[in-house]
Amino acid sequence: MLSSSPAARALPDFANANVWRAGELGSASVQTIATGYGALDAVLPGGGWPQGALIEVLQPQAGVHEWGLVAAALAALQARALGELTVLVGAPWLPFGPALGARALDMRRLLSIQGKPGDAPSLLWATREALQCADVQSVLAWLPDARSAHVRRLQIAAHAHHKLLFVFRPLRAQHESSPAPLRLRVEGVAGEAGLLRVDVFKRRGPPLAAPLLLDTRPARLAALLAASRERARRQREEAGVLAPLLLPSRVSLPLTSPESPIHALLDRIAHLDHH
Incomplete structure (x- = not known):
């Protein structure tokens, strides 16, 4: 026979903080x-x-x-x-x-x-x-x-x-x-x-x-990798801008040709040296 005493009724106190439920x-x-x-x-x-x-x-x-x-x-x-x-x-x-x-x-x-x-x-x-x-x-x-x-x-x-x-x-x-x-x-x-x-x-x-x-x-490594990716992105963009100057039809021109991109680059360097 089940007891109806207050102590017995208090046993199933699932609100107790020390009781853990499997679903939680x-x-x-x-x-x-x-x-x-x-x-x-x-x-x-x-x-x-x-x-x-x-x-x-x-x-x-x-x-x-x-x-x-x-x-x-x-x-x-x-x-x-x-x-x-x-x-x-x-x-x-x-x-x-x-x-x-x-x-x-x-x-x-x-x-x-x-x-x-x-x-x-x-x-x-x-x-x-x-x-x-x-x-x-x-x-x-x-x-x-x-x-x-x-x-x-x-x-x-x-x-x-x-x-x-x-x-x-x-x-x-x-x-x-x-x-x-x-x-x-x-x-x-x-x-x-x-x-x-x-x-x-x-x-x-x-x-x-x-x-x-x-x-x-680590945070420092992540920052370094992000900076490296950004540097690589800028280099690709710069390469894309310079690519038209290095088309095969122009690179194959003789070095002494005024239309050669290499000739133009040498002229620019010489101009800077004079200044």
């Missing part, structure tokens, strides 16, 4: 750090990368798009927690200082740990040890051979030590179960350097309707 985006109860991209923050529970949780990033090729995705958050952490380190475990390439410096990252606070190719146990051990270190603020681990049980242990360690943890795995891992509360697929857009297609296919909330497009180029 997770609340801000989880501590997060902004990703650096407003559009991405808007679709993540808590409005950013969760601290104390494993973030799983799946991509077709390792070592291509990671820094564009995570550098802004890591730079913000460095500015907030002076002296603490970011540890890279099993990175496919050594970080390139000038490129990361353009993203406001301090290379002196990056520690890279390399293992033997195919030695998954050593990389997993190094990742867990880094998560337990008090001087480490974030860990980036490339673990192509990790299994669900391994990922679960890393998730527990990240939660226990409240660290920002990114684990990069190949796309084939999307068909495996994972304890990671946040999973993303990341791919570059063909012909558009720095433009990423990001699909948040697992989060605390409803499925994302469509992937996001993020321009991950």
Whole structure:
């Protein structure tokens, strides 16, 4: 028999802020750090990368798009927690200082740990040890051979030590179960350097309707590229204006011919020399 006491009637209080409904985006109860991209923050529970949780990033090729995705958050952490380190475990390439410096990252606070190719146990051990270190603020681990049980242990360690943890795995891992509360697929857009297609296919909330497009180029690099495109456009316009002077019928004229464009150019230079 169901009780009709006031305490029993108070149990289904779905207005409680601590109760999460599956049809809603997770609340801000989880501590997060902004990703650096407003559009991405808007679709993540808590409005950013969760601290104390494993973030799983799946991509077709390792070592291509990671820094564009995570550098802004890591730079913000460095500015907030002076002296603490970011540890890279099993990175496919050594970080390139000038490129990361353009993203406001301090290379002196990056520690890279390399293992033997195919030695998954050593990389997993190094990742867990880094998560337990008090001087480490974030860990980036490339673990192509990790299994669900391994990922679960890393998730527990990240939660226990409240660290920002990114684990990069190949796309084939999307068909495996994972304890990671946040999973993303990341791919570059063909012909558009720095433009990423990001699909948040697992989060605390409803499925994302469509992937996001993020321009991950640093502001200074984007400005330089824009200036380069503008310079190239002006050069094409100038070439278009000069083209009639260089028609084959006129270029083929003898150098001594008064109608030769080269003859006219030499005359102009001589005229300037006299002045």
